[in-house]
Amino acid sequence: MxxxxxxxxxxxxxxxxxxxxxxxxxxxxxxSKGKAIWTAHLNITFQVGNRIISELGESGVFGNHSPLERVAGAVGFPEGWNQNACNPLTNFSRPEQAESWLALIERGGCTFTHKINVAAEKGANGVIIYNYPGTGNKVFPMSHQGTDNIVAVMIGNLKGMELLHLIQKGVYVTIIIEVGRMHMPWLxxxxxxxxxxxxxxxxxxxxxxxxRPRAPSSSSRRRRQIKAEVKRAIGQLPVRVIREGDKELDPDKDNCVICFDVYKPQDTVRILNCKHFFHKACIDPWLLAHKTCPMCKCDILKT
Ligand SMILES: [Zn+2]
Ligand SMILES: [Zn+2]
CATH class of the missing domain: 1.10.287 (Helix Hairpins)
Structure with missing residues (x-):
């Protein structure tokens, strides 16, 4: 093989x-213009009773039009009966004491650009948008052309709901968004x-x-085998040296049909089973190639 x-x-x-x-x-x-995706590390800190809980995870992706930079702040959410911040008059509930704050907004209802701009107009330093309900922790890089220099990341619905429930209960939650790793889906x-x-x-x-090589090898093996049989059969055919006075020297007799020469004394001839004979030097290579008598076509392997 x-x-x-x-x-x-x-x-x-x-x-x-x-x-x-x-x-x-x-x-x-x-x-090669295929966009790279940048993940976002969210360092989330909040206080429950006397305990300060801090968790860090690579749980978001930066939007396609977001600056890739670190931003930190307390988390605020849209006031009112929905969380999508599509209404330009949306007010955000946020801790008074926080200098910097991040808007936590639900996906849907209007474009990403629209809701990011609504939050930016209310003074948000960054926007965190969480995915539709039922999408688990799935995220993707949002397209939000036309937002100013504001950091925007998407997080999964489960993480978003968890954060929303905490701040709706009045828990003070701060998040540091840091640039994670680059992924190239096209790569x-x-x-x-x-x-x-x-x-x-x-x-x-x-x-x-x-x-592939098996078929030719079996047929070439067969060819080699036949050649060896032909050689053996040729070796078994009698040869004779022509002497003065032999009837083969009669000018009316046939010539060697391979070289068309007449037979002369001292010529060695090979006699086939069909009784046809030829110069040994002429018939041996012929038989090796054809294995039949050149005159009557009798097969030397079959006779
Ligand atoms: Zn001859
Ligand atoms: Zn013959």
Whole structure:
């Protein structure tokens, strides 16, 4: 099962097929402008009784149009019967003592740009938007063109509801938003494509080497076997040296049909089972190639 058995033409056709697949994958690579996603670390601190609880997690992503910078503040939420801050007159409930504050807003009802701008107009230093109910902790980078230099991150619905319940109960919650890590979804797409391509190449080569050479090798084994049988059969055919006075020297007799020469004394001839004879030097290579008498086509392996 060696690569050496693959013929050069087969190898070049396999190589060209792989090259075409490679070019296809290269063309399917998304353009390099594909946006990177930046995660946000939320350092959440609040007080329950005498205990100060602090938790840190990579629980959000920065919006596509948000500055990538650290922002900190107490958390405020929209007053009224909904939390989406779509009404431009929305007031935010926030601790009086806080110098810096972050607006916690529910997704939906209007565009991200709209609600971020509503919070910014009320003086928020950053905006945290939580996803729709039922989406668990799923987040994605929001598009919010037209918001000024205000940090905007999205967090999952579960985390958002947890924070909302705390501050609605009057708990003073502060959050420090820090820039996390960069992810490139298109890069992972490319890595996956590359991995698939390599796996396909290996499977292809494996199947090619395991299966392709087997058919020619069994037929070439058969050819070698027949050749050996022919050689043995030729060796068993009698030879004779022509002497002066032999009837083969009669000018009316046939010539050797392979070289068209007449027989001369001292010529060695090989006599076939069909009784036809030829120069040994002429008939042996002929039989090796054809294994039949050149005159009557009788097969030397069958007679
Ligand atoms: Zn001859
Ligand atoms: Zn013959």
């Amino acid at each position: 060696s690569l050496l058995r693959v013929t050069p033409s087969a190898r070049s056709s396999a190589a060209s097929r792989l090259l075409r697949l490679g070019i296809f994958l290269l063309l399917s690579l998304p353009d 992972s797409h490319y890595v996956m494509s590359l991995f698939t391509f390599l796996a396909a190449t290996f499977v292809y080569l494996f199947l090619y080497c395991a299966w």
